[in-house]
Amino acid sequence: MDFDTFLDVLKEQDLIPPSALTIMVTGSTARGWDHANSDIDLIVVSTGPMADERVLSAPVPLDPKTLGVHAFEHGGRRWEIKYWLDAQVSQLLDKVSWDQFDAERMTGIRLTTVEELFLGRLGASVPLGDGEWHCRRCAELDYSAFRSFMTMEALNRSDSDVTAALGQLDAGDPDAAALTVREAFAASVEGLLRSVGEYVGVKWRCRRLRAARQDLLSYDRYWAIETMRDYSPANARAWVEEVAGLCKELSMDIEI
Amino acid sequence: MTDIARVPKRKWSVRMRNFRGPLVVFTADETTRLELNDVGRFMFRAMDGVRTVVQIGELVAQEYDIPPEEAIADVQEFAEELAEANIVDLLPADPPVTAAQS
Numbered sequence: 001m002d003f004d005t006f007l008d009v010l011k012e013q014d015l016i017p018p019s020a021l022t023i024m025v026t027g028s029t030a031r032g033w034d035h036a037n038s039d040i041d042l043i044v045v046s047t048g049p050m051a052d053e054r055v056l057s058a059p060v061p062l063d064p065k066t067l068g069v070h071a072f073e074h075g076g077r078r079w080e081i082k083y084w085l086d087a088q089v090s091q092l093l094d095k096v097s098w099d100q101f102d103a104e105r106m107t108g109i110r111l112t113t114v115e116e117l118f119l120g121r122l123g124a125s126v127p128l129g130d131g132e133w134h135c136r137r138c139a140e141l142d143y144s145a146f147r148s149f150m151t152m153e154a155l156n157r158s159d160s161d162v163t164a165a166l167g168q169l170d171a172g173d174p175d176a177a178a179l180t181v182r183e184a185f186a187a188s189v190e191g192l193l194r195s196v197g198e199y200v201g202v203k204w205r206c207r208r209l210r211a212a213r214q215d216l217l218s219y220d221r222y223w224a225i226e227t228m229r230d231y232s233p234a235n236a237r238a239w240v241e242e243v244a245g246l247c248k249e250l251s252m253d254i255e256i
Numbered sequence: 257m258t259d260i261a262r263v264p265k266r267k268w269s270v271r272m273r274n275f276r277g278p279l280v281v282f283t284a285d286e287t288t289r290l291e292l293n294d295v296g297r298f299m300f301r302a303m304d305g306v307r308t309v310v311q312i313g314e315l316v317a318q319e320y321d322i323p324p325e326e327a328i329a330d331v332q333e334f335a336e337e338l339a340e341a342n343i344v345d346l347l348p349a350d351p352p353v354t355a356a357q358s
Binding site: 163254 | 266269272274297301304
């Protein structure tokens with residue numbers, strides 16, 4: 001896909017604010033994973049707000065308290081633009097500083113989904129035109145504790161689900177235990193992916209695992225558990241304990 | 257002293273985090289929190305509910321090139337410490353299978 005044409009579309013539709021610092025292609029399109037039904041996701045960062053009646057406001061726990069969002073159809077695809085302010089990006093990076101991590105290291109991150117999406121997708125986004133802003137902010141993100149926060153959050157979920165699964169097993173509910181430990185495993189895999197900088201997109205987990213530079217979990221083993229290939233009601237306890245054990249092993253190996 | 261034929265097993269409820277250095281092990285309520293060095297981490301990882309204290313000691317002896325008796329005594333002491341901290345259970349070893357049972 002020729003990203004250069006994206007700028008033309010935005011200019012034609014007068015969707016670029018005068019104070020724009022960067023325009024980025026993000027999400028599956030930026031990674032080359034998109035398909036005919038994928039949205040084209042764009043982020044515009046500027047110093048001043050996008051003043052346009054077509055742009056809606058979405059809440060965000062920053063100052064100012066809203067983002068601009070505009071969606072439209074073009075070329076048979078749905079396009080969505082989020083308008084961030086540079087000051088909001090600075091605040092977001094402050095939330096994931098190492099000082100914050102040291103204060104809250106055992107709890108994990110507490111960002112909203114829209115904040116997580118922004119930071120999680122930033123590194124894998126593609127700037128249109130001048131990449132100076134993108135390059136500088138990516139460096140700040142790499143230096144931040146975002147990766148550690150995100151990894152910790154996933155591992156905490158995995159631990160909670162393992163505890164619940166074992167409790168369900170002991171209470172004589174192996175079906176529930178199997179599904180819960182599968183959730184724990186999904187969280188562990190997210191933790192693993194996040195620890196190597198693969199942040200967002202549950203629907204892209206397979207691709208992310210294949211793309212990730214890690215040697216803690218083979219794709220074949222991942223897929224066997226994700227699809228419950230070796231599970232049967234006759235071996236429920238053994239399967240649940242094996243998956244729970246793997247989650248715990250991963251928690252010792254995944255670097256925070 | 258703990259019987260060296262016992263089998264240390266990490267409790268399911270125990271949480272572990274690898275902070276790119278020591279392995280931090282803690283109970284879910286965080287009343288107990290330990291930082292394990294390399295040797296402690298090696299021993300702890302081996303406490304899988306299958307290996308006995310002796311077998312873990314033999315692994316440690318091989319890994320760190322120390323006399324097996326010394327390694328077994330270290331594992332025995334460490335396993336007791338972890339059991340007191342509610343980090344591991346010390347399970348009885350499976351009784352040997354007799355000819356009549358097999």
